[in-house]
Amino acid sequence: MTDSHPHRKLQPGRLIAATHNQGKVRELKDLLEPLGFEPISAGDLNLEEPEETGLTFEENAELKALAAAKASGSPALADDSGLAVDALNGAPGIYSARWAGESKDFNLAMEKVNQALEDEKAAERTARFVCALSVAWPDGETVTFRGEVEGELVWPPRGSNGFGYDAMFVAKGETITFGEMEPARKHAMSHRANAFKLLTEALL
Template sequence: MRRLTDKTLVIASHNQGKIRELRDLLDPLGYTLLTATDLDLPEPEETGLTFEENARLKAVASATASQRPSLADDSGLAVDGLDGAPGIYSARWAGPEKDFQAAMKRVHDALQERSAQNRQARFVSVICLAWPDGHVEYFRGEVEGTIVWPPRGDQGFGYDPIFQPDGFAVTFGEMDADQKHGLDRPLSHRARAFKRFAEECLEG
């Protein structure tokens, strides 16, 4: 496992929700953060068939273009009653306008059409750290939960308002950042992946 010694890190994303969550996690650790938006980097086409492949595509493209270590997250919602959909296509279910209200309704409608009783689901996050020389490391985090309807809460982003994590009476959309991302007891998929990344790659 390669350690990250450079204190400047590029977040290979244009997704403001992801950038905000990763900043919340990285800022206390003293890293200088740049984003793909800051550097005007293009978004690579996500042609991978797994979260790992898509995270790698984004991280390697950013590291190559910026010549700095780059961190990319690929994540999504996998619903058992939909055979794991939307999965790696979670963002694409929101369409070019990134309309996650429509995407959440699409999940609900698809479950209704199937008369699916199994509303168990999980959020998956794979973080890929890439260096300019092409070396990469992967870190995966998952959290189990249930799809609820109607959406609840206006915290977070994406599918958060319809995902109620196991053991809680509230959705991710009703939780504040501390509840989701505290590194002592990380709850969210992204925080769990990040904790593994921090333990393996970051300098103390």
């Protein structure tokens, strides 16, 4: 659970990145390696992906972190993140990856979001990226942090940096999409970076 109690500290060294998504693995490596961690992805260890049965980003992040920590015997960090669109009542939300289908086609997912906005005749295209980062230890302790970044959606998508819905998202105060942005600049302001900042303050 997310709380403000003092937590056990995370020691530098091996840390399982509980994801099979290569885009997330890259971003987590960029965040973790400067701090002395050696992130190893769940995919590299052939760990099974648990079914995401949670109803919130936090629940799904905890579920994934716990499964990876218990299977590997090492602390694990999991990310559950997605796009929440105001005019769509927060959809796709925790189902953001599922909107991309079995083939994980995010061009298709972005088209679905844009089509849904057009169907709603939405005047506002405000949205936010949400990220819950959960750290779990093999003994079952977990702690979770949430970060968000506000912005709006553009169409057509722009830029081939980033992944997921990045190419249609312009953060508040910016003129270019996350897909057009240099990775380092995106990392400095993203939902994942905001959650990671809270995590490092509490655990490192």
